[in-house]
Amino acid sequence: MAEFELKKYDEIPIGGVITGGATPELNKTGDWRSERPIWDEDTCIQCLQCWVNCPDASFEIAEEEIQGIDYEHCKGCGICAEICPVDAISMKPEGEVSEDE
Amino acid sequence: MSNGNRQVLTGHQVVANAMKQVEPDVVAAYPITPQSEIVEYFSQYVADGKVDTEVITVESEHSAMSACVGSAAAGARTMTATASQGLALMMEIVYIAASMRTPIVMAVANRALSGPINIHCDHSDSMAARDSGVIQLYGEDAQEAYEFTLMAQRLAESEDVLLPVMVTLDGFTLTHTAQVAELLPDGAVTDFVGEYDARYPLLDVENPTTQGPFDMPDYYFEHKLQQVDAMKNVPDRFLEVQDKFNDIAGSNYDGLFETYKLDDADHAVVILGSTAGTAKVVVDELRDKGKKVGLLKPWLFRPFPGEQIKEALVDKEAVAVLDRSLSFGSSGPLYLEVSSALSEEDEKPRLYNYTYGLGGRDIKENQIAEVFEDLENPDLEKKMRYIGARQ
Numbered sequence: 001m002a003e004f005e006l007k008k009y010d011e012i013p014i015g016g017v018i019t020g021g022a023t024p025e026l027n028k029t030g031d032w033r034s035e036r037p038i039w040d041e042d043t044c045i046q047c048l049q050c051w052v053n054c055p056d057a058s059f060e061i062a063e064e065e066i067q068g069i070d071y072e073h074c075k076g077c078g079i080c081a082e083i084c085p086v087d088a089i090s091m092k093p094e095g096e097v098s099e100d101e
Numbered sequence: 102m103s104n105g106n107r108q109v110l111t112g113h114q115v116v117a118n119a120m121k122q123v124e125p126d127v128v129a130a131y132p133i134t135p136q137s138e139i140v141e142y143f144s145q146y147v148a149d150g151k152v153d154t155e156v157i158t159v160e161s162e163h164s165a166m167s168a169c170v171g172s173a174a175a176g177a178r179t180m181t182a183t184a185s186q187g188l189a190l191m192m193e194i195v196y197i198a199a200s201m202r203t204p205i206v207m208a209v210a211n212r213a214l215s216g217p218i219n220i221h222c223d224h225s226d227s228m229a230a231r232d233s234g235v236i237q238l239y240g241e242d243a244q245e246a247y248e249f250t251l252m253a254q255r256l257a258e259s260e261d262v263l264l265p266v267m268v269t270l271d272g273f274t275l276t277h278t279a280q281v282a283e284l285l286p287d288g289a290v291t292d293f294v295g296e297y298d299a300r301y302p303l304l305d306v307e308n309p310t311t312q313g314p315f316d317m318p319d320y321y322f323e324h325k326l327q328q329v330d331a332m333k334n335v336p337d338r339f340l341e342v343q344d345k346f347n348d349i350a351g352s353n354y355d356g357l358f359e360t361y362k363l364d365d366a367d368h369a370v371v372i373l374g375s376t377a378g379t380a381k382v383v384v385d386e387l388r389d390k391g392k393k394v395g396l397l398k399p400w401l402f403r404p405f406p407g408e409q410i411k412e413a414l415v416d417k418e419a420v421a422v423l424d425r426s427l428s429f430g431s432s433g434p435l436y437l438e439v440s441s442a443l444s445e446e447d448e449k450p451r452l453y454n455y456t457y458g459l460g461g462r463d464i465k466e467n468q469i470a471e472v473f474e475d476l477e478n479p480d481l482e483k484k485m486r487y488i489g490a491r492q
Contacts, residue, residue: 009323014263014331015202016316016324017301021309 024073029056033076035091038101039069043088050080050089106284112275115243115282116182116208116268117142119250121152122290123206126177129157129168133187134220135272136210140182162187166194166205173203174312176302178254181205184272185212185226192230198265199234199328201313204257204297205265207235208250211374211425212272213460221461222272224373225426228434234328236266236335237403239373241359243280246270248352249400251285252342254294259338262331263300271375273461289349332404339401357406358399360413362388366395367418368476369450371410371439373399373425376457376464380423383469394473399435407442415443417450419476423469423488425458432485453481457488464488 004026013019039050044066051059051066058074060067081089092101110118116139120128130140146152157172159165162183173179183191188209198205209227213219227237238253240246246268253266270276285293301310316324336357343354361381363369372380377398387394397413399406414420422440424433431437436454443449455472457464468488475481 006319007323009326010330012320012323012327013301013310014324014327015200015301015312016314016320017201018311018314019301019308021311023311 028072029075030070030072033071033074033094035076035078035093036071036097036101037069037074037076037078037080037089038092038097039066040088040090043086045086045088047085049083049085053079053083055079106286107281108284109279110243110282110284111138111277111279112210112243112246112270113138113277114142115247115284116250116270117146118284119247119290120180121146122285122287123178123180123251123254123294124152124291125154125180125206127155127157127169127172127179128181129159129165129172129179130181130183131159131162131165131187133162133184135212135222135276136182136184136187136208138276139208139210162191163194166191166198169205169207170194170198170201170203170313173198173205173299174201174301174303176297176299176304178258178297179203179205180207182208182210184210185214185220188226188230189214192233195230195233195235195265197313200324202263202328202331203265204263206250206253206257207265207267208246209267209269210272210276211269219460220272222274222375223425223459223461224269224434225459227267227269228426228428230267231403231434234264234332235403236262236264236332236401238266238268238400239398239402240268240270240275240400241375241377241398243270243275243282245400246275247282247284248346248350248354251290251293252339252346255342255345256335256339258297259334259342261334262338264328264331264335269374274375285350293345293349335404336401336406336409357401357409358397358413361396361398363395363397363413365393367393368420368473369395369397369414369417370421370423370469370472371397371399371414371435372423373402373435376423376425379464379466380469383466383473386466387470387473392473402435402438405438405442407438410439411442411446414439415446415449419451419453419481421453421455421472421476423455423457423472425456427456427459451476451479451481453483453486455486455488456490459490462489
């Protein structure tokens with residue numbers, strides 16, 4: 001769970017409504033992940049299929065090119081590895097991930 | 102006060118009329134006996150151009166209530182109607198509608214829950230929703246069903262309430278029988294219900310919101326407390342709505358329940374819905390014979406007005422609570438509430454529980470008279486009695 005200030009019941013909007021928009025960024029869901037997608041920049045052809053299909057918008061992009069993966073929000077579903085036409089993404093169990101990956 | 106618009110109408114027709122006069126933005130519903138004609142009549146009004154409402158026909162009640170929640174979250178005034186298995190199928194979303202604080206008004210034409218399958222009246226369907234977080238109003242006749250449907254709209258949308266309201270009317274007994282009802286002019290209803298101004302309309306793209314999100318253990322409890330608070334506000338708001346309604350209708354609503362010859366009564370029955378009408382006839386007959394008997398009929402069942410009902414009953418000698426549904430392995434739902442309301446009192450009436458009318462079983466005047474006769478016995482054994490069941 002992300003660290004938020006815990007408010008009293010009468011200090012929050014009713015009905016579970018979350019105001020302000022774009023709040024998922026605040027909620028770090030990356031620690032749900034059991035497998036990590038490893039992106040190989042050299043193999044990647046920048047087709048952006050991973051970016052299009054990622055359900056958590058976790059592919060970082062700049063000037064229409066993939067820059068890397070936001071591991072604070074990626075839940076490790078593996079859709080990107082499945083959809084990549086050139087196998088530039090592989091899924092690795094978190095326990096086997098080395099520090100530089 | 103009569104405005105001269107007295108008509109002979111079925112329960113279906115009065116509820117459909119009330120919906121037409123409220124003119125909701127959206128109605129999403131699925132047909133089920135004995136509710137179907139409510140939405141059929143209403144759809145005819147839409148087809149005839151008499152009301153400007155988006156009617157969404159769906160493939161099930163689960164979808165009906167889901168569409169209603171989406172509509173209400175978007176900021177639209179939303180109504181639906183169902184019964185029995187339809188309400189049971191809808192139940193998952195009924196809880197969600199309450200928790201998302203969507204002020205949906207729904208008619209429930211009370212019908213027994215299967216099984217065995219049965220299409221006739223009892224209260225097992227709406228009682229199954231008693232813990233869902235919806236407000237529940239029980240009407241005795243077509244007139245009350247009409248008036249509660251109108252009042253429900255204002256009650257649901259009250260700023261410190263914002264909860265769905267279920268208006269029940271006994272299936273067949275009220276839905277399919279023609280009664281004299283007095284309808285208000287359209288304009289008076291339009292003014293009475295006013296405009297609905299949603300607090301967090303999902304379609305307000307300038308102020309984006311996330312609705313119906315996931316709650317972890319760190320917030321679920323607090324959101325439930327908000328619902329507790331909203332329910333607490335209902336009795337006062339209902340009384341205010343009644344005042345405003347009396348102004349336009351010339352009616353005399355002034356409470357959370359109706360009492361009939363109760364003030365000086367020694368013995369009383371507590372009963373919901375249409376059977377209260379039969380019981381009033383019995384009260385009159387027994388009064389003619391010099392018996393001091395009376396009746397209490399809750400209009401509001403959720404939230405249950407326990408404190409007020411305690412005040413009304415505490416000085417009685419004996420009270421019978423008549424339930425039209427079972428809670429297997431316990432007492433009837435209405436009895437449990439009345440019993441709980443009186444539990445802290447040192448001096449309180451002898452209290453008894455009867456079950457009647459399951460699956461549409463008729464209940465007759467003589468059977469209610471027998472209940473009052475039972476109450477005269479100071480040694481009457483405490484046990485559930487099943488009126489008219491072959492035992």
